[in-house]
Amino acid sequence: MTAGTITCRAAVAWGPNSDLVIEEIQVQAPKANEVRVKVLATGVCHTDAYTLSGTDPEGLFPTVLGHEGAGVVESIGERVTNVSVGDHVIMAYVPECGQCNFCKSPKTNLCQKIRTTQGAGVMPDGTGRFTCKGKDLYHYMGTSTFAEYTVVADISVVRIREDAPLDKVCLMACGVTTGIGAVRNNCKVEPGSTVAVFGLGGVGLSAIQGAKMAGAKAIYGIDTNPEKFAMAETLGATVCVNPKDHSKPIQQVLVELTGGGFDYTFECIGKVETMRAALESCHKGWGESCIIGVAGSGQEISTRPFQLVTGRVWRGSAFGGVKSRSQLPGMIDEYMCGDIKIDEMISKTYPLKDINQAFEDMHSGKNIRGVVLF
Numbered sequence: 341m342t343a344g345t346i347t348c349r350a351a352v353a354w355g356p357n358s359d360l361v362i363e364e365i366q367v368q369a370p371k372a373n374e375v376r377v378k379v380l381a382t383g384v385c386h387t388d389a390y391t392l393s394g395t396d397p398e399g400l401f402p403t404v405l406g407h408e409g410a411g412v413v414e415s416i417g418e419r420v421t422n423v424s425v426g427d428h429v430i431m432a433y434v435p436e437c438g439q440c441n442f443c444k445s446p447k448t449n450l451c452q453k454i455r456t457t458q459g460a461g462v463m464p465d466g467t468g469r470f471t472c473k474g475k476d477l478y479h480y481m482g483t484s485t486f487a488e489y490t491v492v493a494d495i496s497v498v499r500i501r502e503d504a505p506l507d508k509v510c511l512m513a514c515g516v517t518t519g520i521g522a523v524r525n526n527c528k529v530e531p532g533s534t535v536a537v538f539g540l541g542g543v544g545l546s547a548i549q550g551a552k553m554a555g556a557k558a559i560y561g562i563d564t565n566p567e568k569f570a571m572a573e574t575l576g577a578t579v580c581v582n583p584k585d586h587s588k589p590i591q592q593v594l595v596e597l598t599g600g601g602f603d604y605t606f607e608c609i610g611k612v613e614t615m616r617a618a619l620e621s622c623h624k625g626w627g628e629s630c631i632i633g634v635a636g637s638g639q640e641i642s643t644r645p646f647q648l649v650t651g652r653v654w655r656g657s658a659f660g661g662v663k664s665r666s667q668l669p670g671m672i673d674e675y676m677c678g679d680i681k682i683d684e685m686i687s688k689t690y691p692l693k694d695i696n697q698a699f700e701d702m703h704s705g706k707n708i709r710g711v712v713l714f
């Protein structure tokens with residue numbers, strides 16, 4: 341049976357810096373090597389808010405945002421071989437084609453097969469599958485999960501075990517995987533290390549649990565919102581620090597507190613000032629700092645080059661260095677056996693109509709993660 345166009349609800353971002361609007365949209369059938377997914381759950385990540393704020397150089401409007409989604413395959417286009425109708429899937433904004441130079445390299449997860457069209461808000465053939473009131477809507481991050489149905493490239497869907505609860509494992513589509521993966525894959529934190537995590541949202545708390553699993557002996561959580569500290573401690577933080585409690589720059593405070601700084605630091609906020617602080621909180625000679633946070637258009641990082649000359653390393657992480665289709669299913673297994681914690685991080689669930697409230701609760705610091713259930 342050939343699939344037709346579906347009319348369904350979506351949260352449409354008509355322009356930057358405005359509320360999302362729940363609209364009826366048309367979602368065309370998947371073309372060759374495309375998959376249409378019935379989205380059942382999606383987290384709201386700070387990156388969605390970043391793009392909505394208008395500071396993402398790749399932000400295009402009108403669009404359907406959302407990139408932390410899980411659902412069930414509704415229909416498939418020609419030549420799709422990796423999933424079938426009814427499969428449970430996670431949509432991955434970092435796809436894995438398995439064939440490009442990036443996929444073949446063990447040094448990166450950044451498959452580039454469809455990166456150009458993904459950044460341009462269209463499917464790999466250069467066209468879009470969404471319309472609303474006769475207008476084309478852009479896709480977002482190759483996923484667009486703030487819709488009841490979405491169309492994604494086949495290399496962007498990860499088939500997962502059917503007993504994994506989609507309303508929880510949707511967070512593996514971004515926040516949880518990113519934080520844990522950055523610790524494991526990008527920094528390769530060793531047992532006995534000292535670690536500091538700047539920013540205790542969904543990403544930072546996942547870095548904390550990653551550090552605990554890696555056997556770090558000291559794990560500092562740093563946040564200007566002390567309401568995040570209890571969860572950080574539950575997930576493995578040994579010390580929590582609020583920069584607002586100190587008059588000196590936070591890097592100076594931390595270097596003094598630790599007698600020299602950390603083996604590894606992770607910036608999970610997205611501000612260039614805290615990126616600098618995270619780098620300068622590293623131990624002379626060997627400390628490594630990983631930028632995970634996404635900073636706005638035109639922003640640049642800086643530090644004294646002497647910081648690097650004297651042995652500190654600055655690196656970055658996208659999706660925790662995780663190769664999506666080959667590595668996510670194993671991480672879902674880790675969740676299913678209780679090693680990776682997700683449930684604790686879901687502060688509140690929302691129906692689609694209340695999605696703007698989920699953004700508000702993230703901005704006000706009430707939520708670690710809000711999840712929209714369809």
Ligand code: NAD
Nearest residue numbers: 386387539541542543563564565608609610633634658659
């Ligand atoms: P979040 O909003 O849930 O958490 C951010 C935390 O930072 C909050 O707890 C906030 O109180 C804290 N914070 C803000 N300013 C601070 C400051 N000056 N000092 C200390 N703490 C401060 O965000 P999130 O969803 O966890 O995402 C974190 C960052 O990571 C964002 O920039 C997001 O865009 C980015 N991100 C990147 C990737 C990647 O693959 N590189 C993946 C996911 C998210």
Ligand code: AHE
Nearest residue numbers: 385387396397398450455514634658659
């Ligand atoms: N569009 C932005 C970059 C945004 C960015 O860095 N995205 C991260 C994922 S954030 C998920 O919450 C990422 O994986 N980047 C790798 C990539 O290829 O986009 C800009 O600055 O243009």
Ligand code: ZN
Nearest residue numbers: 385387514515
């Ligand atoms: Zn994200």
Ligand code: ZN
Nearest residue numbers: 437440443451
């Ligand atoms: Zn590839």
